[in-house]
Amino acid sequence: MTDESDAELVAGLRRGSREAAARLAERYLRPSRAVALAITGDVADAEDVAQDAFVYAIERIDDCRHPGSFGGWLMQIVRNRSRNRRRDRKARRHVALDESLLPDGPSPERDAEREQLRARLLAALARLPEDRREVVLLHDLEGWTHREIAQRLDLPQGTVRSHLHYARRAMRAQLREWAEE
Amino acid sequence: MTDEERLDLSLLDPRDPEHWQRVMAATLGRVDAVIARRVQDPFTAIAAWTRPLLIAAGFALALLVPVEFVLETRESDTERVERLVSMSADRGYADPPSGADFLRALSAEEGP
Numbered sequence: 001m002t003d004e005s006d007a008e009l010v011a012g013l014r015r016g017s018r019e020a021a022a023r024l025a026e027r028y029l030r031p032s033r034a035v036a037l038a039i040t041g042d043v044a045d046a047e048d049v050a051q052d053a054f055v056y057a058i059e060r061i062d063d064c065r066h067p068g069s070f071g072g073w074l075m076q077i078v079r080n081r082s083r084n085r086r087r088d089r090k091a092r093r094h095v096a097l098d099e100s101l102l103p104d105g106p107s108p109e110r111d112a113e114r115e116q117l118r119a120r121l122l123a124a125l126a127r128l129p130e131d132r133r134e135v136v137l138l139h140d141l142e143g144w145t146h147r148e149i150a151q152r153l154d155l156p157q158g159t160v161r162s163h164l165h166y167a168r169r170a171m172r173a174q175l176r177e178w179a180e181e
Numbered sequence: 182m183t184d185e186e187r188l189d190l191s192l193l194d195p196r197d198p199e200h201w202q203r204v205m206a207a208t209l210g211r212v213d214a215v216i217a218r219r220v221q222d223p224f225t226a227i228a229a230w231t232r233p234l235l236i237a238a239g240f241a242l243a244l245l246v247p248v249e250f251v252l253e254t255r256e257s258d259t260e261r262v263e264r265l266v267s268m269s270a271d272r273g274y275a276d277p278p279s280g281a282d283f284l285r286a287l288s289a290e291e292g293p
Contacts, residue, residue, distance in 0.1 A: 013216075016216055016219055016220040017216075018209075018212070018213060018216055021209065021212045021216060022209055022212075025205060025208055025209060025212065026205075029204070029205065029208060030195075030201075033195070037193065043193065047195070047204060051204065051207065051208045051211070054208055054212075055208065055211045055212060055215060058212050058215050058216070059215050114192060117192055118192040118193065121190060121192055121193060122193070136188065136190075137190065137193075139187075140187045140188045140189075140190050141190040141191075141193055141194060165185070168185075168186075168188055171188060172188070
């Protein structure tokens, strides 16, 4: 498998290459979901938004003025759509459960425990500023490096490290507090 | 546990690989439809080639303008030599042009 740059994949896509689109999806669909989750706070919404935003980006690929920064451009689309989704559903209380997130084990106690922990993680995330949520999800959930986040979100690396540090500290403190209640 | 250690966010992960494969497949199915429309639409195809064509035209201009300038300069040198040769021929070998004649001939190029 070759490691084409975003610019090469975008060029391929503009020529109608399905393979280029598939490579971009492999590279960016999960991170798009993470960024959407950072904003919507809802797993099912995040998945829908990530898909819609990716397809929209492919439709509008000629508007991507800097193909080498496809990731950053896509993430901005994801953010805009996530905010729209959050606004549209503000009145609606989640949690809409994604089947894939339901535990596999047979124990109802364990299921409930995991579900409670997942809800707490989402709640702790929701208390962070949006940019910190994005960084912590992209780093700790998606496994992006500081450098990748900095490049693709167009942020200084120092800012990424700082966001990550404060996000982790705040989340740990919050989760610890809830655990002690 | 320090703030430099990774948080365990695996509960937020789409842990079921089959589920994620379905999401990918559904997304790529929609993308396929977009690409098919794109390939069939001549305006989109033209739009896709507009940027590389403009870049190529820019390069061509950047190359041709200096070449044209050099050619123009060479042409005027040639004309100048022809003028001097013609003047010498008119005067005849026995009566070579004076320095003033040369200067007049050269300044005639720069005049109106």
